[in-house]
Amino acid sequence: MQLLEENPFGAFKQECDRALRKALTQAYPTFKPLRFLVEPPSNPQYGDLSSTIGFDLAKTFQVNPSEAAEKIFKILESEAFNLVSEVNLAGGYINFKVNHVRLAELTFKALEKLEEAYGLLKTDRPEKIIVEHTSANPNGPLHVGTARNAILGDCLSRLLAARGHQVRRHFYVNDMGRQVAIVAYGYRALKEAGLKLEGKPDFKLGFIYTATNAALEIRRLKEQLEQASGGEAERLRRSLDEYVAVAAELESQNREALYTIIEAVKKDSNPQESVDEILRNYERGEEEAVRLVKEIVNLCLEGFRETLRKAGIGFDSWDWESQLVWEGKVKEVLTRLRETPYVKVQEGALIFEVEEAAQTLGIRDKLNFHDKLPPLTLTRRDGTTLYTTRDIAYHLEKFRWADRAVNVIGVDQKLAQVQLKVALVTLGVWKALEGLYHCAYELVKLPGYKMSRRRGRYVTFDELLREAESRAYEEVDKRSPNLPREEKK
RNA sequence: GGGCCCGUAGCGCAGCCAGGAUAGCGCGGCAGCCUCCUAAGCUGUUGGUCGUGGGUUCAAAUCCCACCGGGCCCGCCA
Known part of the structure; x- marks a missing residue:
């Protein structure tokens, strides 16, 4: 018997449970226990496993708990046990003690047989699971927020794999x-000026992003200020001041690069439109835009991979958002959703009535969402798609292979994940109802410091790793000062 | 305004869904343990009004109600 060979304590537990059930059919044949009858007691002095069966019986049959327990206990006394060394009665409780000699013997045998796999109980029903995690925007280095995501996702993947599931780790590349x-706008400006930045690629791009964003914001705010007055002007001025401060900080890092970008924005008659143009051209698959965007995204991912390697985190697949769009998967989703009765056109935009869909499909109370579900906008008035719309296409792809899709995403995405689930079921992917799992985590908050990607204020994953390493080194050095330098890690 | 999540030892958390015996774990603190192989370790110990107040129950950290404190969501953003 496999349980005995691989999980001796589990066998002990099963033995107790079976004996109790057998005794129950004799003493209380109508009683139907719904879960495991034994559990570890609050205090080990009572035994190794314990049952509160007396109290359960007392409730259903209106009897005294200790009497009911005693009745069961009397039957157990004549039971021939293998791993149980002692059964005792204590009020409504029945406690079991394990035969430690036998258990130890079996445990050592199991260790010998399973070696490192000991204790990792395999599931009876292995599933194909895609864990999507990290999926950071490729516009700067990973920071402590995405680090939390990455570590969580990787741990979860390892646990699921250890349980015997078929796990694939996916990174969704948000390149659209x-x-x-x-970043592409700023990167192009630097390239045209013949300027090259030094350093780790994702850090370079992080600088370019923050600098370009600041330059664009400063110009936009100045233009708006010309026509604003009163409180509105005050608000704009405050915002402007912030970005000027950001620019000042960037100036100390790389003055030349910053001014090159600012100049480019100054010369541009409509820089916002230029950014939109890059976006549009990329979505269209226009050659030059594709070359530019792919170049920077690949650079950024190179930086990500380096950081993640240091943390021991790897991926099986990097899924590009653009691929979904270019292959027509997103269009297909829209076509199929339009055929359902839950999608309507509102002022030119395509709206998916999520609440209505959930109710009609009868899945409303399986969503664990108790407020009215707001509608989801699938396309803007100009016909362009939104993030969640592309995510629907992505998950359709995931579920072609997977039984289950786990998304490690911050709690702030809760609603979007529910809307996504309803959309998938609407498109006939019923396994998404139980199989799409949002592994939500709380956003990282640093005391007295507000992180902001746009303002270039963030603590990077690399810094965190360096810090962890140096603190570990310090600690080891303190405790054993005479060891050689290889004591790192 | 509506909804969701969280509040348990100095810090980080488990236990709550399916209520039961003296509320656990890790870190930290404190006290010990190296004339030989990893002390990068081990042993012991300290430490809690389970956010507050009601209610249900023989029994509440656990279920119900109210309140307090913190976070999040309710975009033609991602």
């Missing part, structure tokens, strides 16, 4: 966002 287009 406005943020990437902003």
